[in-house]
Amino acid sequence: MGVTKKVVRNADGSVRFQGWQVRFKDNATNKWKTRSFKSKSEANGFERGLSDVFKVKRIAERRDLDVDAVLSDLVESGEIFRKGPVERNLAKFDTNRTALISTLVPQFLTACEKGRDGRKPLRESSLDTYRQRLAPFVADYGHRSAASITKTDMRAYRDKLLDTCGTRQQARNVLSMSSIFFDYLIDDLDMSLKNPARGVRIDVGQDEEIETAVDIDDIYSDEDIEKILSTSHGRLEKARSRIDPRKYRTVTLVRSAHRDRVIVILLVYCGLRIGEALALTWEDVDLDQSLLTVNKTLSQRGKVTLVKSRAGRRRIAIPKQALDVLKEYKEHSPYPHIAGVEGGGYISYHNAHKSWVRLIKKAGVKYRNLHKLRHYYASKLIDAGYDDHRLTTMIGHEDIAFTRKVYGHLLNRRTRVTKDVEAINLVFGA
DSSP states (O other): OEEEEEEEEOTTSOEEEEEEEEEEEETTTTEEEEEEESSHHHHHHHHHHHHHHHHHHHHHHHHTOOHHHHHHHHHHHTSSSOHHHHHHHHHHHTTTTTSBHHHHHHHHHHHHHHOGGGOOOOOHHHHHHHHHHHHHHHHHHTTSBGGGOOHHHHHHHHHHHHHHSSSHHHHHHHHHHHHHHHHHHHHTSOOOOOOTTTTOOOOOOHHHHTTTSOOGGGSOOHHHHHHHHHHHHHHHHHHHHTOOTTOHHHHHHHHHHHHHHHHHHHHHHHOOOHHHHHHOBGGGEETTTTEEEEOEEEOTTSOEEEOSSTTTSEEEEOOHHHHHHHHHHHHHOOOSBTTBOTTSSBOOHHHHHHHHHHHHHHHTOOOOOTTHHHHHHHHHHHHTTOOHHHHHHHHTOSOHHHHHHHHHHHHHHHHHHHHHHHHHHHHTTO
8 A cells, every 4th residue: 555656658658647546455345446636645645544444434334333423433432533534535435436327427438538547548439339338327327326226227227228229239238338337436436336237147149149240231232333333423424514613512512522432432442441531631542552551530520540450550452443533533632631521621421421321322222331331342352362361451450350250251151162163073073
């Protein structure tokens, strides 16, 4: 136990001072914990009063008495010199036990955004996922304190999730987020409670464990892609036929049509994630070498950040079909960003999606979201003979196991069909 400086290491390797901390062993749970303070004097005061705090709590729990009553008795008997410091430390130690879930969840999300306890700050997309998965928990238990939530409550919550979520896997994801939240209360806020979600399980079957595997129906056919690209080109030509240099609006329509076509081309022929495509600048494109550098992404809130993994930072060969479109677009684009908009900046997720919906509706193709174009790209690589190692590199997955989980059935199908062709010739002596 002792008072030490609390520091956080920045991305560039430098160290940032964040206050003072006290490491101590909680006699109630027999676990080592850390508590942070803004000033050294507060940390020293908390450390000096810890032994008295634990004594009061231990006696109160053993005799099932009120903490205030026990403290008054100990002060009166002389075992504790002054009541005030112990009361203040008790308040600090248990400050969040009575706080409402609706108050603690935003505090948890803020901590995740900044980087909890030395962890990396969450990307905005991950933070949105956390927020969405905690929303049902806040809706049901936001009016309750954290200490009042029991394992019985969590079992009831689990049963409700199983009834309301689309799949058992989705229900499990939402339930596990509440467990992560309680771990934060215990580990980061030093709340003296047990995680009520721990041990409350949702098992999934084998089929649901590969939920992330791409369904065959999620992959566009060559015919679908041809319709989409043809319709996109037709929209551009129609806008060009109506252009009037004297009218700002017609010039803008041509640029928008050209930009939207380029975004689709990048997804189809380069396999980018939508955020990666929207964040591209012309500096990322080497038209002479036919190479594309991917190192950043645009979040749904319009913030450009580095891609989350080393594998995501990659160089991609640009097929001729995409290269020709990019060269033509660069000649007419006034924007520094490939997915630029009038006045500077990037096109938003929302507007990119609206353009996509209009495009596939006009093309007469079944709706699938923009990310499905990436699956088409991967399927074409597989059909061309790319193995799982090369596929992992091209599409920017960090873990080959994840690539196998998502596309493994397609890889297996290609290998099996190839072997079937060879084997059938042997059967009939060809």
